[in-house]
Amino acid sequence: MDDTLERAMPDRRGFMKLGGQALVLLAGQWLAEGIGPVVAALTGGRIDLPMVGELEAGLPRLRRMEAALGGPRARNLLHAELEMVTGILKEASYSDRVGQRLLVLSAELARLAGWSSFDSGLHTAAQRYWTSGLRAAHAAGDRALGANILKSLSLQCYDHNLFSDALALAAAAVDGAGEVTPRTSAMLLLRQARAAAACGNHAECDRLLTAAETQMAQTDASHDDPAWSGYFDPAEFHAQTATCHADLGRPKLAQRHYATALALMPAAKHRDLATYTIQHARTHTALGDADHAIHLLETAVPMITAAPSQRNITRAVAARAELPLLTRHPKVQRLDQLLATLSA
Template identity: 30%
Template sequence: MSENMGANIRRERGQRGWSQARLAREICRVAGVQGEPVGRQEISRWETGKRTPREWLPSIAAALDVPVDALTAPQAPPEPPLPTLSDYLPADDPLAPLTARAGRRIGRAQVGDLQQRVHGLRLADDVLAGGDLIRPALRELRSAVKLYREGSHSGTVGRELLRHIGELGQIAGWIASDAGQHGEAEQIYRLGLSAARQAQDETLAANLAGSLAYQLSNIGREVDGLQLARAALDVAGLNAPAKARALYLDRVAWAHTKAGEVQPAIRALGEAGEALSQDSKGSEAPAYLYWVDSGELQVMEARVYTELRRPLRAVPLLRDVLSRYDATHTRELALYLSWLAVALSDANEPEEAVTVAERVISLSADVASERTAERVRIVLARLDKFRDVPEVRALLDSVA
């Protein structure tokens, strides 16, 4: 019991960034005692389990502002580490078929099953976050690669398998990125890109390159992100399906935005809208682009204007989108609301921004997404300049 209690005290102290001496002073303060009957060495003994606080326990809990139960409860077992791509794929070239295939003959039925599983994973990503999905995503990717390498199949079926591996690489990379595993996501995207290129599917290759470009733009590699976003657009070409071209132009717009290039970003937004307007005239879009529509382009437009500190344009767009957004898509709803909170802050409306920020925090609490966590941090940082506003101060103090 004393070891559990000590670990809990150490955890709570660490979360506040307090030293052992600081905790000792706070305990004496809330206990209303003179002098220092509790000192740093006593805190150390408690945290290492050498002594049990006993009569000091209520004061420790009060100092840390937690219930006594939080200090006495058994520690939850640590979560197993997230898997990596190397845990699932062969060490050599994962897309090189085995010289002698002893596996079963793979036909269109198996390809159809794989296609359904890929689409199911994509639909799951609409309502679940990266931390929840990364394990099943990588298992599916391993199974698909194993099917391609070890099964016997015709050239046509082989290309279909490679195409679905590419699609799996895109959604699994997106999931890993959402879980905050950016290095892992890049490896997955590059595996998918290799599969798409071997399948000679330029639209899919562009989707993978654009997805990786989007990540690079968001993690401080703005130059790389912009170059890759433009390369993805070039790979897709003018004959790409309208939805695909609109999406790739949207990513170019975001890459220009993150690079601080205002006019190219706004120009790319306009070109994305024009491309989507051709949807009924061009070739049929791949099934994996089912989510690309005018609403998604409107969201990107609003995000660009928010990032460029143009709240008068961003706020109406975001309010319009959010008024009809599917509430079951919790992660996206939290993300879009976070941009609204930032835009309201930039519009000098801190009270409204707080109301929206509270909803962002509430929605993000149970979402295993590093993207939403990062957006919460950005919203709070943007509100900090309004700390003198009572509503803002109350919110910042509550999450301190």
């Protein structure tokens, strides 16, 4: 964690450091290695359970802020929170139980810091946070949290068109998660389905979509879902399902699920609304309705402004490039002007 804190924040490279066999090996280690004991710090003050509880109580606020403000705005705050917890792990004394909870807390903060870096287009930094968070989750014995971090690494590979790596990481997340709630299972299965769709495996993707739908149908308030899975609601389920169908060349099915997702998604989730509005626009382009695609892309611009995201800017530019209209078309010119404000 200390090495990550030293190297991740100043990193400004927009490419991934790990790839191919290195990522697959990381996933294999996650499945195979044993869970070591938590070693208590030898010096420093004593940290008790109430103090850890106070630190943990800040996580919901941090998750909401990162989702609402976007990665570029939240990154420094998350790094600072992680630095504080890492310092406590290094210097304080505490029981094994307290140490385990501190490790889980640091793993989740590393996941969030990695996500904010990923959202900012800083991919080497994201990998540093995530691989450190994976080790912390492993040391704490929280396999579900580790699986969620592997899921993020899988999505990063997906964004870089490393689809076989994305599939290997997503499969490792599913296989290594242990006993999880139906919501968590559906979330992990859908990430694997997305990777299978990107690889062009129709049958495997459909199998995983069916399994995810079965798990999602069993989700209810009686299950003790981990707090980090709270974002995965019916809106997100439909949005992820839509992306699978879009990648498999099924724009009508994708369009139907994107429409459902956007109807269910809370208005405050600017970044997610922008993501799936852009993806919805791409289905309209694929079905020959360029005018409505332009309208949706214009709608997404203020959402990106409200929650800046380099990933969404890249998506919007890619969706614009797919439009069949000439650059001199008035609607396209207006859209280009709006997109230029994002790039600036």
